[in-house]
Amino acid sequence: MTDVLDVTIVALAEMREFLNITDTADTTMDAVLIRLLDDVCADIAEELGLDQIINKAYTETYDGDGTKYLFVDRRPIVSVSSLAIDDIAVGTENTDYFVYLKEGWVELYGDTFDKDNKNVDIVYTAGYGAARANVPRKLKLALKEWVAAIYKGEVVDYSTRFEEGAYVQQAGKTMPDSVKRTLDWYKGVSFGSV
DSSP: OOOOOTTOSSOHHHHHHHTTOOOTTOOTTHHHHHHHHHHHHHHHHHHTTOSOSSOEEEEEEEEEOSSSEEEOSSOSEEEEEEEEETTEEOOOBTTTEEEETTTTEEEESSOOOOSEEEEEEEEEEESSOSSGGGSOHHHHHHHHHHHHHHHTTSSBOOSSOOOTTOOOOBSTTOOOHHHHHHHHHHHOOOOOOO
16 A cells, blocks of 8 residues: 655554554555545645645746745745846845745845836745755644544535445535644734834
8 A cells, every 4th residue: 555645644553543543554544644644635736825735846936026035925935046137137135135944935135126017037945844844833733633533524415335445425525623724824924014
């Protein structure tokens, strides 16, 4: 049986332990759990504004707005590989610009992002860890709680025990309140006034 995707932040063994599935010979639910882990992890990533929770590189183009600030679509930023305005590379981080990692924005020193369409290019990495082991425990717990809620039938519409390979029908993909609070905390970074 294959494990969850590399981008899923909780391993199958961790999920089985969380659900107190102790019979290692009983793997009838593993396919369902793997699918739930993959699907719900993707939902959490989307909720956080990412393609995936584990770090990923992004190459994006933005409109310059005449200010010294650039807000990227995905956060937290892990690193910026390159930054260019009108196809001219902007110097170096901490000399020519500063990156607010958690908040997801870049501030130029002594310059502005020229006001124009699609004239700012940035290559950066965003996410919550280089590998599954580096992802914050709170995010892993949120995934486990949501999968457990589905698995235990709190947000699934089914009347009989799942069989291996069965299709899981989620009833509205209702997010448990505890998961919502955790994700709101991660999304709740205030940009203040810049």
